[in-house]
Amino acid sequence: MHLDLDYFFAQVEENDHPEYTGKPVVVCVYSGRDETSGAVSTSNYIAREYGVKAGVPIKEAIRKLAGKDAVFLPVRHERYGEISQGVMQILDSYGEKFEYASIDEGFLEITRAAGGDYGKAERVALEIKKEVFGKFRLTCSVGIGPSKLIAKIASDFKKPDGLTVVKPQEVQQFLDSLPVGKIPGVGPKSSEFFASAGIETISDLRNADPGRIVEVFGKKTGGWLLNAAKGIDESEVGNSGGQKQISRIATLKRNTRNLGEIMGAMEGLILDVESEVKERELAFSVVGANVIDEHMKTLSKSRTLPHPAQDGNEVRKIARELFYEIINETKTEFRRAGVKVEKLESKKGQKNLSEFS
DNA sequence: CTCCTGGGTGC
């Protein structure tokens, strides 16, 4: 089973501010460059009717919703995190294995709990939806299938407040009519290739030349896509061994390629990363720096340390070197800059906070 | 094989 909270951030805001009901609600990430720079994180369905959805620049959203009495709000991650935890606890309690997939998504293994009966699984899903709505006044969309792949695609099939069950015998028929873009991992770039190759539906992909697909996407991804098109997915529900990186990025007050100015902007981010590392008793052995230039092109550099470290000074020193090198190898000015630590390992004890239990 | 960079994704 896959559960997806509907327009999550915006739905939470609607609940916290009942006076917003009936209005377009737009939850935004403000970059701080000017009053309205930034992008839309999530919006409710009313806002979506005007083309205001995740990723749209705030300035564009303002234009599209002019005169529509829309509400623009900054993201409140702590609040959403709290509620997410409560919802995921409910989901977890109904099956034998749970996987936290993201702040608004989770997988549940219910094969045993449902005795292999899809009708039973469906009733469990209705129960879960009821409890989530009862406790948090949130609707969600649920998919049930013989694999994570099918459950995930199914949860997206009917939204909001949907419930879609795909039994093993129905898998192929269910997939065949769907656009290839519905396969997780197929985004704009892959879709572009598929369109040029005349592959529109998952059925088209299933009947495509496997050699050509592997040639274009590589052995791993290509193989996964071909299997997905046939409804084959053997991945198990469960968390894949903890977080692998911690990163922070910021939009600079103005475009620059001045090292001091960039490092000044990085200070808060570095302290933030350091406190997270220490709080969770982790250590890192790779430090990375990245910039996004005035043309939105990304550049990154990273360095492996001789020994794992915990200290912010280490991040600061390496990041400074990396930014120095980046500046020397480029000519453009930078709009955004960030730092990252990778190759995380648990330092104390053995209780690495691998998300939920 | 490891290290590093860039690209793609999806939320």
Place this chain on the structure above:
DNA sequence: CCTGATCCCAGGAG
């Protein structure tokens, strides 16, 4: 006009 965080993969260099 363009957020912020994470993961995965390919491919080149050594």
